[in-house]
Amino acid sequence: MRQYVLAYDLGTTGNKAVLVDEQCHLVASAFYPYTTFFPFDKAVEQDPWDWWISVRQSTHELLEQSGVPVESIAVISFSGQMMACVPLAHDGDPIGRALIWADMRSTAQAQRLNAEVGEHRLYQIVGNRANASYSAAKIMWVKENEPQRFQRTYKFVQPKDFVAMKMTGRFVTDYSDASGTNLFDLSSLQWSSEILAAAGIDGGLMPQAVTATTVVGTLTASAAEELQLVEGIPVVIGGADGACAAAGAGITEPGAIYQYMGSSSWLGSVSRMPILDERARIFNWAHVVPGLYAPTGTMQAAGTSFQWLRTVLERGGDDLSFERMEEMAAQSPPTAKALIFLPYLLGERSPIWDASARAAFVGLQMHHQTGDLIRAVMEGVALNMKGILDAFTEVGSYDMIRLIGGGAKSRLWAQILADVYGVPMAVPKVVDEATAMGAAVTGGVGVGLYPNFEVVADVIGEEQMIYPSVERHGVYSLWQPLYEGAYQALKHTFQRLSECSFDGDRGTRMLD
Incomplete structure (x- = not known):
């Protein structure tokens, strides 16, 4: 019987579910949107139950569309939007709506954290600036402005971690998502006691952090019934969308660079150590490929x-x-x-x-x-x-940039990017599903279905080169x-x- 990876990409506008076969070929995909709420200035929220509904509905559609027998699903894995604040109760239920990455209400808290730790010191530890877009400042805001919700919280997690918990009952995150919180020491790959103390956050409120390829549990009977799957499927935690996009774009070796064009946009590379830019324009995630890092520069609204x-x-x-x-x-x-x-x-x-x-x-x-x-x-x-890009070219040179994401489907936009950068843009055939494909290959590597992350390079398709004028x-x-x-x-x-x-x-x- 052929085996398949079922992967979910919990993005900003909705969830994309994909089935990928044992040769790492995309078999089918389904998308289910959810609502974003803007309750007041700088506040951007989503309901975690909407994420779960989208996972359920996209799974049903995917199975119906593909005809793949549920017994042939070898592993479930995830990619997800980063830097959220998702408060969960002890039973795993969300406590109110989540503050997502675009929520910028906690600027004052980020400034205080920066002052307490020191801008340079914090950047050296976490590889990122203190900023309202990250989880730390959001958690601080909840503690100060919604104390009852804070006191009820058992764990603060990320969107994909909530869905993984619903499937397995375990509160776990991975290194790539942890590195988007402003609370994670990139050198030791542990929660930073120094920054947690400065933020006034008990370390016990953070989930266990593991490599992205870790099997964190198996699908429970109740989750299997709701999703119309079978109990016992291994669940790999997967990674943050930025790191999964790099893997899905075939950016798994040091020195390569790519750009993702979606709701936000980022340039990302791969390195064996974090790249610490003197002006802190570049920030760093742990890669889903164990032992590597994903230096990145992200803009908010592309x-x-x-x-x-x-x-x-x-x-x-x-x-x-x-x-x-x-x-x-x-x-x-x-x-x-x-x-x-x-x-x-x-x-x-x-x-x-x-x-x-x-x-x-x-x-x-x-x-x-x-x-x-x-x-x-x-x-x-x-x-x-x-x-x-200027920050990246100060530490390396690049003869082309691989372009993925929904915006890569625009030939004009790709041409504008090439003309502005003065660098050719390489657009693979697979652009929309790159992040989900990264989640899929992470899951496949986690259970031994794929030998390594390089398998994705063979399936992303021939690249169309767009040269600058x-x-x-x-x-x-x-x-x-x-x-x-x-x-x-x-x-x-x-x-x-x-x-x-x-x-x-x-x-x-x-x-x-």
Whole structure:
């Protein structure tokens, strides 16, 4: 009987379930969305029960679509969005909604943690800056603002860990997700007692951390019944989406680099030790490949910026598909007729690390049309990512960048990236499922179905190479300082805007 890996990729917009066979070929996939809540300024939440429902529904659809017998599923594994705060009770039930990675309400807590530990010291321990996007500051916020919820919490976990707990009854995370909390010592691969103490968080509230390929339990009878699977399937914990995306893109050897384009976007590489950038633009995860690290630079709102503009335009009466928006953007010249978009809809991590940053169109004039706005958004993301690439090129050189994620399906966006970077972009046939494929290969390696992580390189498909235009790269090289200068010119204004409060119909109130 053929054997299969069942893997789940719990992303920002929904869960993607995939079945992958023993040759690491994708057999079937199913997607089920869930809702994101924005209860107040900077707050971004999801209901963990929605994650579980999406896992259940996507499993049912996957089995029906593929016809694969449940007895042939050899292992279950996961990838998931990182840096959340998911409070669970002793019985594993969630205590209220989770604060996801995009939630930036805990800026004050992050600043206090930075002051307590010291910016340089914290970066040396965890390989990341203290920031509101990470779990530590979010947990601190819950402790200070929702003390009853904090007192009821048995463990703080990540999204995939909640689903794994529902399947096995065990509270476990992996090194890659742990390294996105601001609480994990990357050298010792243990929770940092020094940072936990500074944050005022009892170490007992954190789950056991293990390698991503670890079998953490087997599928319980109750979970099997709900998912329409069979009891006893091994469950491998898997890894964080960034680390799984690297594995799914075939980035498993030191020196390679890739870019993921989804709701957020990141550039990631592989190294044997964390890369500690003097300006702390790069941060570091543990890789799902044991013994390796995944230095990364992430911006908050890449595809999110594009989707935001689409939503705004459709409210105005336009019915715009992605393809139609791309066609309109292609009619606009490089620099979108001298229009800059700063893509800071959710504040920003790399390269500027400014939670107060705001999005802005700079340079709007009467002659600008819809296509110019769309192109400016695409270019704004690329120009922001160029600042991250600059940090990587200070420690290495790259002759091409592999591009994955939903945004990789846009030929225009890939061309803009190549032109801004001055580096060819390699787009494999498998772009949408790369993160889920990374979760699948992690699970397969964990139970011995695959000999190593290199098996994925044979199945990601031939790459389409997109080469930069020398002329357009020259234009963007001159445009980059204007883009960076626009942020610097508005930085103080962004800070003042972040100090405003919203009072319903009464409008905005400026704070003293």
